[in-house]
Amino acid sequence: MADDFQVWVFGDHRNFFQDRLTLQVLAQARRLADKRKGLAVVVLLGHEVDDIAKEYIAHGAHRVLKIDHPLLANYQVDLFTSTICDLIHEHGPDIFLLGGSDFGRELAPRVAKRLKVGLCADCIELELDSETGKLTASSPAFGGSVVAGIAWSESRPWMATISPGIFKEQGHNESFRGEIVRVEKNIDEAQIRVRTVSSFREPKQARPLEDANVVVAGGRGMKDVNGFHYVRELAMMLGGEVGATRPAVDEHWTSHDNLIGQTGKSIKPRMLITCGTSGAIQYTAGIKEAETIVAVNRDPHAFIFQIADLGVVADANSFLPALIAEIKGHQFQEIAELYRASRTQEDIGGDSTFGRRIKSLREDRKLTTGQLASQTGETPEFIDRVEKDTITPPVSFLLQLARAFDIDPSNFLSKQEKIEIGEKRHESFFKRTQDYSYRTLTAGAADKHLRAFMVTIEPKKRHKIVEYKHPGEEFIYVMSGELEITLGSKAHHLKPGETIHFNSETKHRLRNICEEKCELIAFSTPPERIV
Secondary structure (H helix, E strand, O other): OOOOOEEEEEOOOOOOOOOOHHHHHHHHHHHHHHHOOOEEEEEEEEOOOHHHHHHHHHOOOOEEEEEEOHHHOOOOHHHHHHHHHHHHHHHOOOEEEEEOOHHHHHHHHHHHHHHOOOEEEEEOEEEEOOOOOOEEEEEEEHHHOEEEEEEOOOOOOEEEEEOOOOOOOOOOOOOOOOEEEEOOOOOOHHHOOOOOOOOOOOOOOOOOHHHOOEEEEEOHHHOOHHHHHHHHHHHHHOOOEEEEOHHHHHOOOOOHHHEEOOOOEOOOOOEEEEEOOOOOHHHHOOOOOOOEEEEEEOOOOOOHHHHOOEEEEOOHHHHHHHHHHHHHHHHHHHHHHHHHHHHHOOOOOOOOOHHHHHHHHHHHOOOOHHHHHHHHOOOHHHHHHHHOOOOOOOHHHHHHHHHHHOOOHHHHOOHHHHHHHHHOHHHOOEEEOOOEEEEEOOOOOOOOOOEEEEEEEOOOOEEOOOOOOOOOEEEEEEEEOOEEEEEOOEEEEEOOOOEEEEEOOOOEEEEEOOOOOEEEEEEEEOHHHOO
8 A cells, every 4th residue: 555645634523423524524535545545544633532543443544643632632723723734744645634514614724824735615526636636626616506626736735624414424344454643742731822711512403404304494584693593492392403504504503514405414304494595506405305395584586485385474583483482372282281181180182191292392392301300390200200191290380391491371371261361351359458469360260270360569568368268289480579488487588480389278478578579470279170
């Protein structure tokens, strides 16, 4: 094997076993190296990365140049740039390939500039010219409307970044043989001019974007990262995955893994909701196999409407919040009905149960049982029993669930109760004293499963419920101010958004402990409705 032709690959091993981009690049490096009977070499910088080096060998690398140092444990673009440039000066590779990840896009131009060589970005094809032996590439240009042919000058290495998902990785093969070379380098902390203050990993998709049944995609029309948040939220509500056009990815509103189109992924969901996307050909090339396409765009002449099954002419940043609120209300009304059925043993038909629906919503939001338990103040064991329908939780759990899912608690009320709130408010019982006031929100609901009261307590004043006495369960949700509730001899302090659940026959006293009015909603359940 000739040792004079080398194709190098930058070993981006962040989240290695899930992120396969480096392995895709390595497969191309191996193919190009084999054509010239040369070497495919991975440059691996990190700390305690022996296992990863072995994986690169098993995926086709002839050699791994490994620099192991604690200061290389986290990616630092200035330190990585200088270290890689030193290696290239020492070994003189012919080709240097990097994955087109965010870090690869940041690192590659710095290395190319320092070495004074050419760089081709987002390559979708690489070949060695049969006559000149030079590297040639194909890369999208002019926003993806054309594919350009690229050639390099004599200056080496020829550098390129490769878009994710374009090439297939070579399978893991333990029989592959290669060498791991440990390179000693003097790594000085003074070389690090930019320091990482904090970092977090974006949650991975529940399933590959290509296999998702529901995809919600956003484009330039979402305007900014805050607007793109609506795309994420709607995808979460529908149990789908997030997709994006090139502008949204380039603006770093989402990761490159979510890119759809010629330079990204082709999808085939049962339903695609595409928001703020004009319908450029490089994007629509990746959505042709979607069964149903719903498009939202404020331009009625946008090309996306020509391929959509349903079009909504509206500003996505105004339409999506309204749609999300409507879906939330519908979903939680369904939960409330299933909950009532579970308490009364009523058969409402269908296979869905309260527990199964809670599990479905939790999984749609990509929450573990532990995370939902933390958000509702319960234990993972409690959540597990609820989802298996082995217990029916108290009414207060619904309110905690609403807080966890960011849903208006009014969805707990039945349609009749909402009518009574909206149209019969004048029938509501209202009591006022110097220190407090309260009003029934469900007039005439004494025999119903759930009653609600709005209570307002003046600053630094007490309120003891004496006129309204009832057996059963009660829970209180604090809307504003700070509340002290004494149950028996124990005092509890609640702030806005917090709740407490108790047996309403327990002696209890309420006190506003802040300098402003304290407003709360009290929900009660008659004992004959408790199962």
